[in-house]
Amino acid sequence: VVRRTTDLGEAERFIRLFHTENPSAGNPYTRLRDVAREVARRGTYTHTYEELEFGARVAWRNSNRCIGRLYWRSLKVRDRRQVSTAEGIALECVAHLRDATGRGKIRPTVTVLPPDTPALPAFRIVNDQLIRYAGYRTPDGVRGDPANLALTETATRLGWRGRGGRFDVLPLVIRPPAGEPLLCNLPGDAVLEVPLTHPDYPWFEELGLRWHAVPAISDMCLEIGGICYPCAPFNGWYMGTEIGARNLADADRYDQLGVVAERLGLDTSSERTLWRDHALVELNVAVLHSFEQAGVSMTDHHTESRRFLTHLSREEQAGRVCPADWSWIVPPLSGSATPVFHRYYDTRVLTPAFVHHR
Ligand code: HEM
Ligand SMILES: N=C(Nc1cccc(CNC[C@@H]2CCCN2)c1)c1cccs1
16 A cells, blocks of 8 residues: 655645744744655655644634634643554543543644554544434334444454443554454443433433543544644533534434423324423533532533634634534534524635545
8 A cells, every 4th residue: 555645735734824824933944845855865854843733723713613622722732653552542442531521621723643643543433423312223123322232243253242321431442554353342431421311300300311521533544734633632611512513312323302392291192282392401501510510510402502602713813714514513403593694604625634444
């Protein structure tokens, strides 16, 4: 397999961007010359820690599907480019979760593992998020999270044994450049979870619903200056609607709207009673209430929409374009009741960026 050498044009554009936004880095000339020499010699170059930290923060700033970009400057970057084994990667993912979770005060963090290089191809994390619940095929439907059926089957084929519950945390599956994937169970103290209750309905707890505190995406590449870091898990905190309007509500996920509507005593015989909408709101009230009770960071879609527009105007003040994808920015609940709904966005694609694996 011929590995892509680094595109020198991308590298130069990034180095210039770094020096423009970080005047203390001085004149880019010598750095540009050294990078060109290194690319000529070994087909790629190595980012300094400062370049890597800046690149990861700007990749977040450029994420046009992300509503949570206001705090892009505070991203914590864990430079782990020296890690060279599957076990090392697994350990860094666990350390990342412990670091980022705090005791509920979640810290936006990215861990950067080695890039793809002609000399050493990169490892991949098979899981799309560090924390995922198993999905099991049963005679009368799926038990657990249907979104993770394939990952559960892969882990089981590799020797993992699930307990058949609705919220079994899956192991990490780390695939090396060659050879067998490594399975790694996440220690319980690295996976903070929140049981869901409702402030007004005591029966809600009986539904036995819960969700994990930290969303940590592990299936995207961090692209900086022509270099791709295919193993760079990043986390923020959840917006309540992700759990309450999608993960627990979608028919092809935990599909809880009918259950909640029944317990609420709603008339589900006709769509026109808007029973789905009533159930959705109460499910989202429960998610926000439970995370707050547990002291776990979470934002609501109204607050986050306002914050995003603040970010947008700050970027314009800074003379930068802030690209956004309307179809992802507008929350899946009460869209038009949030300010982000009532406007258009620039849709250009900028780099550095987090991209889905090609
Ligand atoms: C700090 C709190 C944050 C919040 C509340 C937040 C919120 C969100 C939400 C709601 C989405 C849409 C997800 C979906 O609909 O499935 C999203 C997408 C995204 N976010 Fe953020 N985010 C945060 C931090 C971050 C951080 C720290 C990064 C990276 C360093 C990031 C990068 C992205 C990217 C790349 C996407 C698009 C994912 C894709 O294309 O599949 N976000 N964010
Ligand atoms: N709050 C978060 N949510 C989030 C962000 C990016 C991607 C995702 C997962 N999106 C995949 C699902 C499934 C298809 C559409 N949405 C969630 C964060 C995850 C990592 C940092 S912030």
